[in-house]
Every structure is written in C-alpha cells, then in structure tokens.
Amino acid sequence: MLTAVGFIMLLVIVVLLLSGKVSLPPIFVVIPVVACLICGIGLGDINNFISTGLKSVLNTVALFTFAVLYFSILNDVGMFDVIVSKIMRYLGNKVEIVMWITCLVATISHLDGSGATTMLVTIPMMLPIYKKMKIHPEALLLLAALCSGSMNMTPWCSSVLRLTSATGGDAMELWRYVLPLQAVCLVLSYLVVIPLARLERAHGAGMSDAEFAELKASLNKPVETKVSMNIILFDIALTIVLLVAMLTGLVKSNLGFMLGLAIVLVVNFPNPKEQTKKVKEFGGTALNMIMIIFSIGVLVGVLSDSGMMDGMVAAILSIVPESLGSHLVWIISAISVPLSMFLGSDTVYMAIAPIMANVVTVFGSSLLQMNVAFLIGACLSANLCLVGPTPYLALGLADVDMPSNLKYCFPWVFGMSLIVSVIGGITGIIPF
Secondary structure (H helix, E strand, C coil), X not given: CHHHHHHHHHHHHHHHHHHCCCCHXXXXXXXXXXXXHHCCCCHHHHHHHHHHHHHHCHHHHHHHHHHHHHHHHHHHHCXXXXXXXXXXXXXXXXXXXXXXXXHHHHHHHHHHCCHHHHHHXXXXXXXXXXXXXXXXXXHHHHHHHHHHHHHCCCCCCHHHHHHHHHHCCCHHHHHHHHHHHHHHHHHXXXXXXXXXXXXXXXXXXXXXXXXXXXXXXXXXXXXXCCCCHHHHHHHHHHHHXXXXXXXXXXXCHHHHHHHHHHHHHHHHCCCHHHHHHHHHHHHHHHHHHHHHHHXXXXXXXXXXXXXXXXXXXXXXXXXXXXXXXXXXHHHHHHHHHXXXXXXXXXXXXXXXXXXXXXXXXXXXXXXXXXXXXXXXHHHHCHHHCCCCHHHHHHHHHHCCCHHHHHHHHXXXXXXXXXXXXXHHHHHCCCCC
16 A cells, blocks of 8 residues: 555656646645555654654755855855956857857856856846847757756755755765766867857858947946955855865865855955845745755655655566666666656656665666766756746746747757766766
C-alpha cells in the first residue's frame, strides 16, 4: 500500500505543479501529510518524519539566505552596473562582439542566482542594440539563457539548492563535481556566438559605421552608484576572494556568505539602522525560497522515513532491464532538456530525482552523477520551460512569443546539452 500511495502522491504533486494553481509550499506540505494519513500512519510518526526532513535542509536554507542577501546588497549599491558599464565600453561594430557582450552581461548578472534578475538586466540593456543591428531578439534570449543556465550550477542558485534538498546531497560538493562541465557549458555558450553570428549576418544583421558611432555615444553615460567607487572596488575584490576561498574548500559556503554579508553591510552601510533596513528590504526575496526548501524537507522526510521510497524504488528496479541500468544516468542526462521543458524543473528536481537517486545507486552510479545528469539539461533549458514564470518574463521583455522562441532556441540548447553529456561520459563525470 505504501508503494501505491507513494506513486499516487508524486503523480498528484506533478499535476498540481503543472497546473500552476497552487503555490509550492502547500503542495509539498499538505500532500505528503495526507498520504501518510491514508496509509494509517499516526501524527506522532508524521512529526518525526518531518523533523528528519527539516534537519536535512538546514544547511541549504542557511546558504541560500546569506547568499541572496549578499548579492542583493551588491546589486543595490551598483556593483554589477559598474562591471557591466566597463564591459559595454568594448562594444564593437560586429555582430560577434555584440553577442559576446551579451554573454558577459548575462554571466555577471546571474551571480546573484536569480534568473529573473538576469533577464531584467540583460534584455532591456541589449535589446535596443539588437534591434539597431537587425539581430533577431530570439538570439538575445538564447545567449542569455545559455549563460545564465551555465551560471545556475553554482551552489547558491535555486537549481542546485532544490535538487540537493530533494535528493539529500550537498550543494558545495555537487558544485565541485559539476564544475568541469559547468566550465564546458560556459565555453560552449560563448563559442555558440560564432555560428550564430554568421547565421544572423546571413539574414541581414549589421549596421553602418555612422550608425554604430551614434549608438556608442548613447552608451557612454556615467554609472550612478549609491556608494563611492573605492567601496565598489572593495566589493568586487571581496566577492572574488570569497568565490576562490569557497571553490578551493578553504571556507565552507555557509560561513563564507555569512562573513561576506556581515562585511558588505558594515562597509556599504555604516549606519546600523540602514543595515537593518537593507536586511528587511531584501529578506523578502529569500523568504519564498526558504519556505520552498523547508517544504521540500517535509516531502523528503515522509518519502525516506515512511517506507514509500523503498517501495517505489523496488517497483522501478523490477521493470528496469539490467542491460539498461548501467546507462541510466547518461540517458537521464541526454533527455533532461525535453524532460525539464515539458514537466518543469520543480517536477524534475523534487518529484523525479529523489526516486531515481535510489534507483541509479543500485546499478553502480552515484548520487553526484545522477544530480549532474538532471542539473545540466534543466539549467540550460530554463528559458524554454513551458510551465515556469521566468521564461515568460524574458519573452515579454524581448517581445517574442514562445513558439518562435522554441523554434529558434531548442536546436541550440538541446544540441549543446548532448555535447556536454558526451563530454561528461568521456570524462567519467556522467557514466555512459
């Protein structure tokens, strides 16, 4: 009975996620509790299940909270605006240059881990240039999606946090493991510019030198910041030091962002009242994700401690051929783009991944390998997702409809995902 109820519970969760009519926290709290009650499990045991699940996500919640506040404050004082302004000075009268600038802007603006922020920064800034150079806005959406998707594999981003919360992995450990493929994704995102620019020039993209000189003059406006340039430079240096320290394992990510937040608050806002005001101002940004992560903890606790997970894994193993089992992780990686497009990353991370985590380990693959397989395709295809809000925000900003976006972007995104999967297979990161 536990097995049947477990599958029905996940099916109900998937349907509710795809419907978009119920927010995530109620789905991941109410449905698991109701499932337990149907199985005759008492409230005392349910409380214990939930306590176990909540404890498993505490580190993730701490990481996300301090990382979001850290980058939100740096964005507020104008650090990212200064960096982007410096990059824009190198804008040249070539389609490739404009596209590479787009990649840089999207890469840097996604340091705060928010896809919405990346689109709000990148698209309004670059779209007028694309229009004047007669480049399809779909190309802008593609490059912004690829670069932000590649950056979304960092440990404070929502994709990594949701996935590791649901499967019981460690965000920092996953980042270190996926880092070589994340670097490949970023490099390929920039290399895509070469054939993409040729394609756009073949369709008439470009502008005269006089038109470009007029455009460049309009971009040379001074950047307004809320703090002095010396403090901005300090913020940039601190961010670089923090990222290097966390990447090398010198400082754990939770502690790193706790220290970083404390320092940037004091340096950028010396007045204690201002510091409190900023924490309140940006705390709301983190609160929604914190609620989601804790809600995932409820689902994870119920699945693991009630016996549902064991029953579902056994049922799946009974129908998966032995010859297919050893290739299961790579197959997941190969189909993760269309899977995430149609089901949404929430469904993939929180409903499918926890079950498959236990299945692949039986066939000799590790949790890290499976998490990478799900992560790459879901991140790269984030702007093609049919059931998520951020893609439609991006489409609205660029004035592009979803069919046109899919027709233009899908071959590039899916092709890049397959290339990365093959590289992952060759290097052993994602076993063939």
